[in-house]
Amino acid sequence: MLGQDKRSYFEQLMLPHLDAAYNLARWLTGNAQDAEDMVQEAYLRAFKSFGTFHGNGINDSRAWLLTIVRNTCYTWLHRNQPENLAASFDEELYTVADEAENSETLLSLEADLDMLRQAVGELPLELREAIILRELEGLSYKEMAQMARVPLGTIMSRLARARRRLQQSLEKRLIGE
Amino acid sequence: MTHEESRSLLDAYFDGELDLVRSLDVERHVAECSTCTAILRNRQALRNALKAESLYFAAPSGLKMRLRSSLPSGAITSTPALSPRRFPLQWSILAAALLIFVLGAALFARSQSLPSAQTQLSGDVLASHLRSLMANHLADVVSTDQHTVKPWFDGKLDFSPPVVDLASDGFPLIGGRLDYLDNRAVAALVYQRNKHVINVFVWPSQSGESGASTRLEQQGYTLLSWSEAGMNFWAVSDVSSADLSQFVQLLQAAIPSLTATPEPTR
Numbered sequence: 001m002l003g004q005d006k007r008s009y010f011e012q013l014m015l016p017h018l019d020a021a022y023n024l025a026r027w028l029t030g031n032a033q034d035a036e037d038m039v040q041e042a043y044l045r046a047f048k049s050f051g052t053f054h055g056n057g058i059n060d061s062r063a064w065l066l067t068i069v070r071n072t073c074y075t076w077l078h079r080n081q082p083e084n085l086a087a088s089f090d091e092e093l094y095t096v097a098d099e100a101e102n103s104e105t106l107l108s109l110e111a112d113l114d115m116l117r118q119a120v121g122e123l124p125l126e127l128r129e130a131i132i133l134r135e136l137e138g139l140s141y142k143e144m145a146q147m148a149r150v151p152l153g154t155i156m157s158r159l160a161r162a163r164r165r166l167q168q169s170l171e172k173r174l175i176g177e
Numbered sequence: 178m179t180h181e182e183s184r185s186l187l188d189a190y191f192d193g194e195l196d197l198v199r200s201l202d203v204e205r206h207v208a209e210c211s212t213c214t215a216i217l218r219n220r221q222a223l224r225n226a227l228k229a230e231s232l233y234f235a236a237p238s239g240l241k242m243r244l245r246s247s248l249p250s251g252a253i254t255s256t257p258a259l260s261p262r263r264f265p266l267q268w269s270i271l272a273a274a275l276l277i278f279v280l281g282a283a284l285f286a287r288s289q290s291l292p293s294a295q296t297q298l299s300g301d302v303l304a305s306h307l308r309s310l311m312a313n314h315l316a317d318v319v320s321t322d323q324h325t326v327k328p329w330f331d332g333k334l335d336f337s338p339p340v341v342d343l344a345s346d347g348f349p350l351i352g353g354r355l356d357y358l359d360n361r362a363v364a365a366l367v368y369q370r371n372k373h374v375i376n377v378f379v380w381p382s383q384s385g386e387s388g389a390s391t392r393l394e395q396q397g398y399t400l401l402s403w404s405e406a407g408m409n410f411w412a413v414s415d416v417s418s419a420d421l422s423q424f425v426q427l428l429q430a431a432i433p434s435l436t437a438t439p440e441p442t443r
Contacts, residue, residue, distance in 0.1 A: 022236035109226040153304030160188040
């Protein structure tokens with residue numbers, strides 16, 4: 001592919017996902033400046049490996065781009081916030097059934113934006129990622145599993161843990177008010 | 178469906194990731210289980226709360242322009258001037274070295290804290306089998322023809338899994354898919370026995386030796402693992418233990434004839 005063609009095809013396919021890319025980077029890095037750097041770095045990496053886009057098992061361009069954004073952020077996190085990643089590894093040792101679930105029914109969670117942002121922001125990295133990709137981006141378990149290179153079952157148990165934790169932390173905040 | 182089974186599939190049910198049969202099974206259980214009903218209501222309350230407020234961070238307005246100007250413009254590209262403040266080359270090298278170190282340390286720490294790699298692996302194999310039964314996740318390539326299934330893996334894996342059809346023995350091949358086990362991409366071959374599904378996971382073994390098979394029973398499922406022809410095999414199913422043994426014997430008998438002329442690893 002000639003340079004200009006490749007570039008315009010790339011922009012046509014990948015620029016519509018800019019908000020999704022930024023949103024993921026913003027939630028993984030936790031701040032605006034780093035998120036912006038991650039997005040720039042990820043787009044550049046995506047452009048360089050654009051030739052591998054077809055036929056690598058992830059057909060959807062958004063999932064493909066978000067995988068690169070995610071990997072870029074993880075590389076950055078390893079360097080800048082290794083404690084963030086260490087906490088996540090321990091999470092893997094628990095399974096869904098190990099934890100008790102609050103079985104009282106809430107009809108609604110009257111949480112405001114700040115409260116929600118804090119609660120999601122305090123989730124361990126991989127649980128936060130699962131919530132963002134599923135609830136905000138609507139990715140399938142399969143796309144998420146390919147992205148993180150983990151079994152589908154891991155995605156399901158991460159979502160279960162993330163939701164349970166979010167619910168508990170929101171309840172605490174609402175009662176504490 | 179027991180409460181534990183339903184409980185472990187509840188989030189997949191909530192997310193619409195189960196096939197119809199399982200979805201109905203969970204639904205039947207939820208109808209008579211107050212705990213599961215409460216959990217589902219809480220999931221919905223949480224989803225509503227997440228939807229009600231916009232947690233989405235939209236990209237800053239100038240970012241698209243900055244991105245476009247930072248992308249290389251020609252076929253023969255020079256090194257782009259992308260945030261040199263943050264990404265000089267030596268930092269990238271240092272980051273890569275650090276990443277390898279941290280990953281290595283984390284993996285080491287992890288391997289020390291787990292009961293055994295084998296236990297972890299058998300749990301992962303079973304989880305992959307269960308999850309493969311979810312909607313649309315059983316097979317990425319649906320075919321009873323081994324000559325369709327085997328080439329499908331080309332370019333998706335760094336090895337070529339042996340694929341045989343055992344339809345004449347009552348174990349028809351129904352397809353294949355990619356899966357992740359033991360920290361790598363593996364081939365999953367899907368066979369059927371009456372109405373039951375058998376998953377066979379295949380990936381290259383590190384030692385390259387052939388090993389004796391091991392048998393595990395977990396949650397009503399049988400798992401058989403062995404190494405042969407330079408590959409690790411795990412077969413898992415809820416068919417009777419005798420049926421699975423027969424299946425594995427047939428598979429083992431068929432494989433040496435396939436690997437008589439080993440394919441070059443790519």
